[in-house]
């Protein structure tokens with residue numbers, strides 16, 4: 073549990089006392105104490121997924137409702153066939169067969185799970201982050217999960233805080249706690265003891281840093297106080313909660329549909345067969361197997377296999393799916409929000425002009441901006457990189473390097489996306505202090521009282537703003553990124569506070585060329601074709617955004633700026649996000665508001681971004697997407713990481729997600745509906761027949777074998793038209809589907825019953841009906857023939873229906889299943905049918921059937937397929953889609 077009193081106590085006392093209390097040392101935890109600390113406080117992990125040891129998997133593979141029911145049946149059979157039976161009728165085969173079934177199904181599961189685990193381990197190794205800790209006086213890099221309480225962690229800009237820390241040393245350390253508190257403001261942290269720690273809320277305590285917050289700028293050292301689920305973050309975040317929410321909702325809604333069907337059918341079967349035959353124990357076993365028959369018990373396995381296969385093929389396309397459930401969210405995503413730089417425009421931007429306020433070249437503007445970027449201890453972003461790249465300019469590089477050597481930094485307020493400008497205080501060679509500010513034009517301009525022209529500071533008059541925007545506008549319309557540079561003399565003052573950032577002098581502008589990618593227009597087009605609405609959410613200037621959007625073919629008619637959004641209520645915003653596709657001048661918090669408005673509108677929203685400013689939005693989105701070059705903290709917040717920042721990779725990911733989805737739905741819908749049909753037939757037959765239409769064990773065997781075939785479904789091909797639109801994951805259409813296709817198979821089942829009962833069986837049993845037979849051996853043979861007949865018909869239709877319903881088109885001719893699916897299903901039919909000819913058939917209560925049975929079976933199956941095709945067409949006409 074997160075212990076608040078302990079945390080507060082440590083916040084209130086000095087660093088030495090913290091070291092003593094834990095206990096650890098300022099040189100870090102001695103190496104030999106690490107394991108003891110881990111044993112005492114645990115691993116630094118949030119999810120238990122990684123504790124997935126072999127015994128865990130073994131238990132999961134064998135302990136589940138399906139095997140439990142099989143086990144119950146084994147016990148019942150042991151009682152009735154072995155313990156209560158006379159020496160003569162004693163027969164242990166049924167119990168043995170059930171045990172084999174338990175072993176087989178468990179083994180399949182175990183193999184699948186082990187493979188999935190190996191795949192996810194591989195991914196974990198690819199994406200885990202390292203932290204630098206000092207242990208026994210030596211700096212070492214270790215994976216964040218290996219951190220223990222008492223470790224001394226080094227923090228630097230762009231990193232994510234790996235556990236709850238008490239800071240013991242800081243230099244201009246600024247962090248964002250957005251992931252915890254949701255607020256996007258940047259907070260300064262210090263190492264001094266907090267005097268009234270007891271009364272201050274946690275997140276306001278300046279010497280504590282919390283897991284999942286990110287370091288925006290500066291450096292620091294902190295002692296680990298809590299790890300894993302004991303942290304503040306671990307305490308309220310369920311691992312992977314966001315995605316599994318959406319995912320779980322889908323799965324639950326499917327489960328509910330099935331439970332409702334079961335609640336009606338299973339008691340009905342129990343009562344009907346109990347009353348009809350008077351043997352309640354056997355009826356109970358039978359009803360239980362009906363329940364099993366109705367559940368697609370391979371569902372978790374098939375879903376996992378589908379998702380794992382999807383993420384594997386994504387990794388071949390240079391995209392890593394960190395959270396496997398995100399695969400499915402990609403398939404249902406219908407709006408993709410993107411930031412501008414690097415997605416629509418090139419990865420790096422280039423400094424094009426450095427101008428004074430009237431548009432003439434201004435080396436001073438460049439020099440000041442260079443000093444500002446050079447001394448910036450925060451995370452450098454594309455703008456800083458472009459400015460720093462100027463040191464290689466042949467004519468200016470030397471001067472810039474020299475200046476950087478002459479002017480030392482005395483203080484700064486690092487760039488943050490909320491304020492949108494960066495301030496640096498430097499000591500000039502003349503020993504005075506100069507404040508240099510660079511950033512968003514409006515934000516900087518509103519803090520200026522003078523403009524500099526030809527070395528003179530001119531007060532800004534009434535129409536000052538007008539003259540400023542004239543030259544800037546032109547560049548913005550070209551799609552350039554423009555920032556303003558301002559300065560202010562502070563004399564002897566060595567420290568900086570936000571109150572100093574006013575009455576400044578505007579020196580000039582820097583304009584960057586932020587060229588649209590050549591592939592951007594095509595990618596936007598692709599997204600639209602996939603019915604995913606692209607929306608741009610940028611912190612950049614609105615005119616720049618409009619110009620770029622226009623060039624890549626995004627509708628630029630409607631746009632909202634951060635200021636306009638600030639004035640809207642949540643309800644108005646929900647209406648606004650429906651029509652608007654471009655949002656500019658946003659703060660990180662506003663990106664979050666927009667995403668949550670989209671989600672409230674029922675959209676499944678993805679967000680693609682790479683900066684510190686995108687982290688809160690990555691957390692909020694249904695699926696957060698980042699790129700390999702993004703800051704670490706952003707990569708950690710994302711569910712999917714593109715190894716190249718190319719929208720077209722994402723297009724392929726969306727397709728893959730949808731294919732995954734369709735295959736998953738195929739399994740659920742088709743299996744549930746044919747199971748439903750079978751059970752319906754069982755109910756009908758139970759009323760009319762003097763014996764069980766199929767024994768419990770046969771019912772289970774049929775189910776198990778069919779489900780085993782379905783494991784191959786993730787590898788099925790998917791018709792192109794099924795991936796054209798985003799897919800929704802829910803049980804909404806499931807019962808309609810079950811009710812439409814299930815009963816069709818019952819019609820043919822009943823035809824088969826009639827044929828078997830009145831034609832085939834009497835012919836092979838001396839021309840008499842079951843009720844007219846006196847010989848128990850003949851009666852047994854009669855029932856076995858009947859049960860085998862139905863067993864085979866059931867299986868044939870169930871396998872063929874898979875091919876019928878997996879596509880909207882004509883099966884085999886217009887749309888063929890992938891080779892593995894074709895092969896396995898064919899093999900299934902052959903093996904099943906062959907089974908009735910082998911000695912194994914007898915203990916299962918099956919028997920060899922004469923050729924004339926197959927003469928009946930073939931036309932029935934053909935007729936069945938015809939009828940299904942017909943109903944399929946009606947169904948598609950009514951519902952628009954099949955799966």
Ligand SMILES: Nc1ncnc2c1ncn2[C@@H]1O[C@H](COP(=O)(O)OP(=O)(O)OP(=O)(O)O)[C@@H](O)[C@H]1O
Pocket residue numbers: 410411412413453455456487489492493494510511512513553554555609610611612613683685
């Ligand atoms: N290093 C910096 N120094 C000063 N100002 C900056 C810096 N980086 C960004 N800004 C200012 O903040 C604004 C928003 O930043 P930026 O354009 O990177 O936001 P964004 O939402 O990431 O946009 P994009 O969609 O282009 O990635 C910029 O237009 C610029 O005015």
Ligand SMILES: [Mg+2]
Pocket residue numbers: 411412413682683
């Ligand atoms: Mg950005």
